[in-house]
Every structure is written in C-alpha cells, then in structure tokens.
Amino acid sequence: MFFVSLIPIRSGSPGEDSERSDAARNRERLLVAARELLDECGVGSLTMDKLAVRAGVGKGTVFRRFGSKAGLMMTLLSDAEADFQRKFMFGPPPLGPGAPPLERLVAFGSGRIGYILEFGDLARLAETSTRNKFEVPAVLLWHSHLEMLLRAAGMNADPYLMAGALSATLDTDRILHAVRAQGITPERLAESWRELVTRVVRQD
Amino acid sequence: MFFVSLIPIRSGSPGEDSERSDAARNRERLLVAARELLDECGVGSLTMDKLAVRAGVGKGTVFRRFGSKAGLMMTLLSDAEADFQRKFMFGPPPLGPGAPPLERLVAFGSGRIGYILEFGDLARLAETSTRNKFEVPAVLLWHSHLEMLLRAAGMNADPYLMAGALSATLDTDRILHAVRAQGITPERLAESWRELVTRVVRQD
DNA sequence: ATAAGATCCGGACCGCAGTCCGTTTAGATC
C-alpha cells in the first residue's frame, strides 16, 4: 500500500519554507504574468520565452521555479485541483462520503468531466511532462480513490487494474476530443460513464 | 455511419501511383535508414536530422515524404498494423469472425496488448501527431470494430461511447507504463480486460 | 534531341522547451 498526501500539489503560495525573498517575488510575478498571458492569448500561444519577458525575469528563472512547462501548469491548476480533491474526499454526497459506493463512482465521473471541461487545456499541458503522466500525484490520488470505491462496492476482480481502466476512460484528451471535435454532450458522456461503472461493479 | 478502408495506412511500397523515380528512391532510402537507426540506437535517439544524414538526403525531403515524425512511424508500422487488422477482421477465431462476440472482444484485448508490447515504442511516437491521436485511421478502425462487437453482443447502451471507453482502456501509454514501470504482467492485464468486457456486455 | 514545366531536392532557417554557467544578490555572521 502506498500513501498519497491529501493535497499533493506543490503550492504557489509565498509562505513556502526558506525561500529567498527575490525567489518568492519572481514566482509571484511569473504566476501573474502566466494568468495574464493565458487570458489574453489563449493556452496555445503561451511560450516560456514570452512568459519570462512578460514577468521581467530571465528564462532560467522560469525553469528553476517550475521545473518545466508542465510544472507551471500544475501550479496554476493547484487551486482547482485541491478543490476537486476536497470535494470527492470530504465534500457532501454523492461525490463525497456518505453515499453508496456506486453512486459516488457515478458522481466522480460527472465531476471529473466537469473539471476537464473547465480546465482541460491547462490539464492537458500539465500532463505532457518529462515524467510519465501516470506519475502525477493528482492522478495517483484519483486512481486510489477509484480503487477504494471499487473495493467498497464489492469488486473483487483486480480492483487496482480496474481502477486504472476506469481512469483511462476519463482521460483528459479523450473527453476533450469527444466534446470539442465530436460534439458529444457532457451529459451523454456522463451517462455512458454511469452505464460503465454500473456494469463493472454489478455483482454476480 | 462512416467508412474505413480495409488497410487505411499509407503504404511505403514503391509501386505508388505517379511518383517520380527520385522520390521513390529517396523514400526507400529513408525507410532503410530509419530501420537501421532504430535497430542501432533505439527509438529514443532517432531524430529527423540524423535520419536525413544517414539516408543521404536533405531534411526537407524527409518531411515531404512522411509529413511528420509520426507519419514516418506510421509508415514503419504499416505492415504490422495491417497484419493485426487482417487477423481481427478475417483471421481465425476467436480473434476473427466465427467466435461469439464476447470471446472476440476478449481476444481483441489480448491481441492489442501483444501488439503494444511488440511495437509500443513506435506506436507511441506514431500517436504524437500534430493531428489528434484519435483521428488516426487505424484507431478509428479499432473503435468501429469494438463497437460492432458490442452491438453483436447485445449492448444497447450507447455502444459508440462504450467502444471509446474500452478503447481508452487499451491505450498504448497505459499498457506500456503498466508493464514497464509497474511490472504488471501482460497476462494480468489481459485478465483484467477479460473481466472488464465480460461485465460490460453482460445483459440485465 | 530538346525544350518546357511540374515535381522534387537540400539545407538554411524558425520557434520552441529546456540547459549551462559566469555573475549578482540576499541574508546570516561577526
């Protein structure tokens, strides 16, 4: 068994322990500049060079602070991500605890679809890391949450891999492609997810 | 309903209609050089510059012939891909026609897992196209094949999206990560797929 | 054979993410 911290996202907050003042200032400048550029030009034309110029810092500084473009995106997403995590771990049912496992599974799918529709462009970039997209802490947390729900629902056929399979079904690219390129409504996607998990957990 | 040609892959064969002789010669040189470089250096260190030098052609020629790195990979994969397509469309049961739909679904998963384990590195690169990885002809064919099998098995809950969901489960990156980084055996993956499709098509 | 013209060639060029390293600066110590 492995452990995933509650909110496993590196925070962009200034109160980080032992960070030099200029470093904190530059981080803040970069985050502000990044949000501005995203608002103005869209996610497609955000480059690390432009960002550095806009923030008035050197390019090296950008990468020292965030490691990579994906790392920057994760930081930008951290608030929304933490919010979603809180909802499915501690929030009200059916997404949070209190509802039967199957209902929580269904709600998780809807929630994640909504999350992707709102932050999909950032999330997609956050996944194109040098590291594998499966090793992102948030993804590991989703996975273990699904696995927990599957076990709670009585699933006894390799819940670990089954959680991975269900997780793949909610892949960011797939959802975005379905909605944007194929014109499939989020409701239809959510309904399909409901069918899927219902059939998967149904006991013999 | 849409139509997917049997072997929807652009072939690297020299008999292509109306191609200038130097063009055909260079395509052949490039394919040979690409296979040599892949054998010698591995897929990770194949760059388009190296390839051009090795084949003794200009870089522009590489991109005119194959459009992109992904296009080159698709061409390199076309034989293996066509072979797999023939097997699940016309080959012997349980993968080919003749077996019950559920058995064909199960066999399709095993077959695809095997395919990925053999050609995964190339396939992964072939998917990182400028175009969306869902619009690759081969992927469309797999999808419609799964949809057909689901319908044949009596699935009546949005077979189109359900086929997409199952397809996502067999995602190249996911399978490779499971086997290589997590040490999960292909047999266990195949068994999990069997469980999944069995539960999905089971009628009420 | 030769001329015309469509096709193809090659390598300089671009934009991008990410790295490197000499220089600067924050902040702790005296």
Next chain:
DNA sequence: GATCTAAACGGACTGCGGTCCGGATCTTAT
C-alpha cells in the same frame, strides 16, 4: 557596516521538429 557563502539570476546556447524557397532534376510533348 563589512564580509562571506549559498542561493538565485539571466540570457546565450543546444537540440529538436518542422517550414521555406531558390535551384536541380525527372518526365512529357514536340
């Protein structure tokens, strides 16, 4: 306030996929 050091800075640099266009080459018509 002077000094010292670890940390941060910045921008030139690399390697990559992909584009561009003037010039070379194959093919066809005459």
